[in-house]
Amino acid sequence: MTAQGQHAASTTSADVPRRNWAGNVRYAARAFHRPTSVDDLRRLVASSTRIRAVGSGHSFNRFGDTDGDLVTLAGLPPVVDLDRERGQVTVSGAMRYGDLARHLHTQGYALANLASLPHISVAGAVATATHGSGQTHGNLASAVAGLELVTAAGDLLRVDRDADTFAGMVVGLGALGLVTRVTLDVVPTFELRQYVRLDLGREALDEALGSAYSVSVFTDFRSPRLREVWRKQVADQPPPPADWLGTTAADAPRHPVLGMPAENCTPQLGEPGPWHERLPHFKLGFTPSSGNELQSEYHVPRTAAADALAALDDVAHLIAPVLLVSELRTVAADELWLSPNHQRDSFVLHFTWVDDTAAVLPVVARVEERLAPFAPRPHWGKVFVTDPVELAARYPRYADFAALLRHLDPTGTFRTELLDRYFPR
Structure with missing residues (x-):
């Protein structure tokens, strides 16, 4: 055998x-x-x-x-090692962010940012530069201070920010090794309040996106106005005024997808609570949806927000029939080689599609075509059809990552068909 x-x-x-x-x-x-x-x-x-x-x-x-x-690395012994002096925590790569967050909060600490879903694993989210929202906050990978991974030869490799190739290894697409532990920067714990506002005019989008600690704007592309604004603000700041940017306050909790139960979502209506129960849109104890959906996401320069959104007007009639909801956000720049936010503050257009690949892919192609003037960088874990040559041109360190990949995995142990398409051997 x-x-x-x-x-x-x-x-x-x-x-x-x-x-x-x-x-x-x-x-x-x-x-x-x-x-x-x-x-x-x-x-x-x-x-x-x-x-x-x-x-x-x-x-x-x-x-x-x-x-x-x-x-799966979920069977490895769990690790949560808090270093208060350094302001860092080392955790198992398979740990879910929601579980880590609860532990950190009990110790008086927090992560500066969280994604919409607390259910995702630390190593997986970091490897694809998954993110939360906020003009001054980087994606989850930007908080990484160290990695431990098993290389193609079966060796255990530890790297930190002092390594020359560290910025190339963090967002590694699972292609450089199997990440067993991740060290993350932490901050003192804090509280937030979440307010949902309704019916935002596009002319106020920029101001809305910069108005709180973390902001998400939801639209369905069926109207030029934007349906909802989810403002996650520091708890001691005053609530938005009644006429804030011409919007009205939601009078009951909302779910981003119309028709879905709001009980799945984190508390709204200005109720104060810890960071990890407000930054995600969904509660850890609930499945956010049935999973019957597809997702795409594109990062463009922050300064192009209004123009990029307007560029999709001509294809809105194609987007709307296959769309469950679209989320608009911001993410701060970082130095990670394959991060969609590499060296540029970003405006992010996220699409949650119906579960129909045949119907969605042609629309994805049209969206990418309309956004092309803004050099969109797709989320590595979502559905996209970008040409490899075009995508490589949008990342200044793309060739450096390809060389690092060949160096660390010369025999292609972690290679996949899609990796070979975007990073040929």
Whole structure:
């Protein structure tokens, strides 16, 4: 029996997902693994010709798929090591942000930003530059101070901000190794209030986006006006005035997707609460939706917000029929090589589509066509059809990452078909 066959025989396949969160990708892996120690993981990687890690599965494309071995790191011993002197915490890569946040809050600490979903894993979110919102806040990867990963040879590699290639390794698409631990910067815990305002005029979009600690604007592309503004503001700041930017206050809690129960969402109506119960849109204890959806997302320069949104007016009639909701946000610039926010503050256009790939892909292509003048960088974990040559031109360090990939994984252990398309060997 081969080494892979031996590993596969000991695998509890029920513990490893066969599909992604949305269900639009069925993993092609021939074996599924759940190691219970880092040494077991190292031996597994060293004996595998192709292997990928799966986290929460909240990716909508095949960057994470493989026809080799698929492994979850959720069976590794949990780690939460808070270093108060450095203002950092080291955690298991498979830990969910929501679970980490609860622990940090009890110790008097917080993360500066969180994504809309607290259900996602730390390593997976970092690897794709997943983000929250806020003009002065970077994406989740920008808080990374160190990584521990198992390389293609089965070695354990630790890197921190002092390493020359660190900025290239953080947003690594799972292509440089299997991340077992992540060190993150932390800040003192804080409280926020969340207010939902209705019916925003486009002329006030810029002001609205910069009006609070974290802001999300929701639209359905069926009207030139923007349906909702979710303002997450520091608790000791005054509430928005009754006539704030010509909007009206929501008189009951809202869900971003019309018709979905608001009980799934974090508290609104100005009720104060800890950062980790306000920054995400959804509660950790609830599934935010059935998963029957697709998602796309594009990052353009922050200064192009109004023009980029206006550029989609000509295709709004195509977008609306296949759209559940669109979210508009901002993210601060960083220096990470493959971050969509690399060296530019960003305006982010997110699309939650109906679960119909055949109907959605042509619309995605038209959206990308209309946004092309603004050099959009797609979210690495979402649905996009951008030409590889065009995408490479939008990242100043793209070639450097490709070289790093060839150096750290010369035999293609962590390669996938989609990785080969965007980073040819």
